Amino acid sequence: MGLTIAQKIIKSHLVSGEMTPGQEISIKIDQTLTQDATGTMAYLEFETMGIERVRTERSVAYIDHNTLQSGFENADDHRYIQSVAKKYGIYFSRPGNGICHQVHLERFGIPGKTLIGSDSHTPTGGGIGMLAFGAGGLDVAVAMGGGAYYITMPKMIKVNLTGKLRPFVTAKDVSLEILRILSVKGGVGYIIEWGGEGVKTLSVPERATITNMGTELGATTSIFPSDETTRAFLKAEGREQDYIPLESDADAVYDRVIDINLSELEPLIAKPHMPDNVVTVSSLKGTKVDQVCIGSCTNSSLLDMLKVAAMLRGRTISPSVSLSISPGSKQVLTMLADCGALTDILASGARVLECACGPCIGMGFSPNSGGVSLRTFNRNFEGRSGTADGKVYLVSPETAVAAALTGEITDPSALDMSIKIDFPDKFRIDDSAVIPPASPKEAKSLEVLRGPNIKKFPDSMPQTDSIKAPLILKVGDNITTDHIMPAGAKILPFRSNIPYLSQFCFGVCDKTFPERAKAAGQSIIVGGTNYGQGSSREHAALVPLYLGVRVVITKSFARIHIANLINAGIMPLTFKNPDDYDKLNQGDTLSIDGVFDGMDSGEMTLINETTGDRIPLVCSYTQRQKDILKAGGLLSYTKKEGK
Numbered sequence: 007m008g009l010t011i012a013q014k015i016i017k018s019h020l021v022s023g024e025m026t027p028g029q030e031i032s033i034k035i036d037q038t039l040t041q042d043a044t045g046t047m048a049y050l051e052f053e054t055m056g057i058e059r060v061r062t063e064r065s066v067a068y069i070d071h072n073t074l075q076s077g078f079e080n081a082d083d084h085r086y087i088q089s090v091a092k093k094y095g096i097y098f099s100r101p102g103n104g105i106c107h108q109v110h111l112e113r114f115g116i117p118g119k120t121l122i123g124s125d126s127h128t129p130t131g132g133g134i135g136m137l138a139f140g141a142g143g144l145d146v147a148v149a150m151g152g153g154a155y156y157i158t159m160p161k162m163i164k165v166n167l168t169g170k171l172r173p174f175v176t177a178k179d180v181s182l183e184i185l186r187i188l189s190v191k192g193g194v195g196y197i198i199e200w201g202g203e204g205v206k207t208l209s210v211p212e213r214a215t216i217t218n219m220g221t222e223l224g225a226t227t228s229i230f231p232s233d234e235t236t237r238a239f240l241k242a243e244g245r246e247q248d249y250i251p252l253e254s255d256a257d258a259v260y261d262r263v264i265d266i267n268l269s270e271l272e273p274l275i276a277k278p279h280m281p282d283n284v285v286t287v288s289s290l291k292g293t294k295v296d297q298v299c300i301g302s303c304t305n306s307s308l309l310d311m312l313k314v315a316a317m318l319r320g321r322t323i324s325p326s327v328s329l330s331i332s333p334g335s336k337q338v339l340t341m342l343a344d345c346g347a348l349t350d351i352l353a354s355g356a357r358v359l360e361c362a363c364g365p366c367i368g369m370g371f372s373p374n375s376g377g378v379s380l381r382t383f384n385r386n387f388e389g390r391s392g393t394a395d396g397k398v399y400l401v402s403p404e405t406a407v408a409a410a411l412t413g414e415i416t417d418p419s420a421l422d423m424s425i426k427i428d429f430p431d432k433f434r435i436d437d438s439a440v441i442p443p444a445s446p447k448e449a450k451s452l453e454v455l456r457g458p459n460i461k462k463f464p465d466s467m468p469q470t471d472s473i474k475a476p477l478i479l480k481v482g483d484n485i486t487t488d489h490i491m492p493a494g495a496k497i498l499p500f501r502s503n504i505p506y507l508s509q510f511c512f513g514v515c516d517k518t519f520p521e522r523a524k525a526a527g528q529s530i531i532v533g534g535t536n537y538g539q540g541s542s543r544e545h546a547a548l549v550p551l552y553l554g555v556r557v558v559i560t561k562s563f564a565r566i567h568i569a570n571l572i573n574a575g576i577m578p579l580t581f582k583n584p585d586d587y588d589k590l591n592q593g594d595t596l597s598i599d600g601v602f603d604g605m606d607s608g609e610m611t612l613i614n615e616t617t618g619d620r621i622p623l624v625c626s627y628t629q630r631q632k633d634i635l636k637a638g639g640l641l642s643y644t645k646k647e648g649k
């Protein structure tokens with residue numbers, strides 16, 4: 007039987023397990039990336055492992071999320087990451103050099119290699135044929151130390167592309183179309199492989215937009231073939247030697263095939279507050295827009311920016327709209343400057359922001375009260391923009407510009423406009439903002455620089471054989487990590503200060519949660535389906551751990567979050583009968599006996615001591631996961647096992 011592209015890469019990197027869907031496998035990781043908001047924690051974890059130098063082929067630390075430096079906290083964290091990177095063999099991409107996923111694609115990504123990153127959009131690398139996964143910081147730390155990465159062997163979806171996108175219909179619309187088809191949980195347990203004749207019509211940045219937003223489907227990762235288009239991209243980056251061709255075998259077997267005819271798509275838009283809340287742009291025609299933001303790891307490539315500049319050339323944005331543009335990297339920004347496109351952007355009245363995540367992670371540019379914000383980003387979760395009642399819509403750069411010009415939601419293909427892009431076949435290569443690590447000899451005498459904002463980890467809590475605790479918080483479906491542990495300009499500086507962060511835990515759902523959880527000592531959370539979707543931030547597990555949460559019971563979990571819970575030593579369990587969710591009320595006292603036997607048999611009984619209900623729960627931990635939970639988390643487990 008033939009293999010898919012992803013299966014081929016897994017096979018060549020397999021360390022343990024069988025490649026049967028649903029089974030745990032572990033794979034060798036060639037490259038890692040971190041960003042600053044998750045990186046500080048990942049490097050603190052790496053340091054506790056006592057390893058002298060990273061054991062990957064390439065590890066890169068990016069500073070891109072929290073670049074405001076509104077107090078000493080960020081600056082200290084950046085300095086800490088820079089000093090750790092230098093000492094332990096990691097390349098350091100300075101603030102201003104760009105968004106991790108964009109820069110990684112440009113400068114470091116290699117087809118056929120494996121990559122994990124402490125950021126959920128690491129699958130962007132799939133645009134260049136990498137098998138790239140988002141993971142918790144601890145998993146990345148382990149991989150930097152040479153440890154394998156454990157995942158459940160996914161099933162395979164093939165998206166078969168035919169046709170060619172019409173003008174003003176874009177890769178972003180392809181992402182929104184697949185979200186419309188599959189929903190934010192439709193990709194859980196799958197790798198999505200993009201294939202078919204239509205692939206040839208998409209450039210690498212367009213493919214990367216699509217693999218980037220595969221994260222919003224809940225997919226384990228997404229990948230494109232590596233072909234002549236990939237070779238041309240690598241050549242333009244001066245890295246043709248990194249090219250290898252990659253395609254699936256003709257008789258490869260997929261669990262599901264979805265057909266999309268690119269020629270039939272039209273501009274799409276995701277309405278507040280979920281990326282799968284997708285309708286056509288034309289159906290919202292005329293809706294007034296207050297703000298437009300262009301950028302993020304989804305849509306900040308040179309191609310995107312050149313199209314934006316071409317649409318803005320000689321035009322002025324609507325007086326009622328505030329437009330921000332953040333190019334994805336220094337390479338993109340300097341090339342826009344070189345060809346004059348930056349002048350077109352500035353002349354239109356746009357505000358050019360730093361090459362960083364910026365508004366996407368709530369670092370400024372929050373919309374006005376109740377404001378409508380059209381963004382080329384990948385997430386429009388409630389409150390993420392920094393304005394609690396802001397209404398964020400997700401669109402392509404072309405639809406974004408159309409709204410910035412007209413002041414209302416407008417289908418860009420309905421504008422009387424045609425644009426022509428001169429796409430260069432050689433990019434401007436300048437790696438001066440990437441600082442290489444010290445030599446192993448020099449590294450020995452280097453000191454790691456720490457600031458006072460770096461606080462200790464929450465104490466680990468080994469699982470006990472019986473638990474009795476109150477149901478401290480009951481939440482619904484699709485709870486995101488932005489609900490559990492919000493980000494944004496006010497909170498992000500404290501990513502290495504768990505006690506401080508804890509005040510904001512679940513703030514979007516219930517501001518009283520932190521106080522109540524602390525007072526309870528130990529507690530249990532109950533959620534609906536797809537609990538923990540979104541970010542890879544392990545803080546969404548470490549902070550609840552700090553607040554005493556021992557168990558989370560849901561109808562289903564998102565992939566990275568369930569791994570982070572186990573890594574933190576919090577026991578994730580699911581309802582055997584999802585309807586039992588209704589038998590639990592916030593404030594009930596719950597208990598579970600025989601936890602260790604239950605971990606082995608895969609079944610436990612939850613007793614609702616308040617109502618007397620007995621509720622069957624299920625789990626399917628691997629031996630390693632059981633050991634991690636019993637040890638009180640991956641860090642204690644790793645130390646104990648001497649791994």
Ligand code: MIC
Pocket residue numbers: 043044071124125126127140367493540541542543
């Ligand atoms: C996000 O888009 O939510 C983030 C911020 O990039 C996160 C990482 C983080 O929380 O630091 C992600 O996607 O993993």
Ligand code: SF4
Pocket residue numbers: 071105125127302303304362363366367383384
């Ligand atoms: Fe940064 Fe936004 Fe991409 Fe996350 S989704 S990495 S915050 S640009």
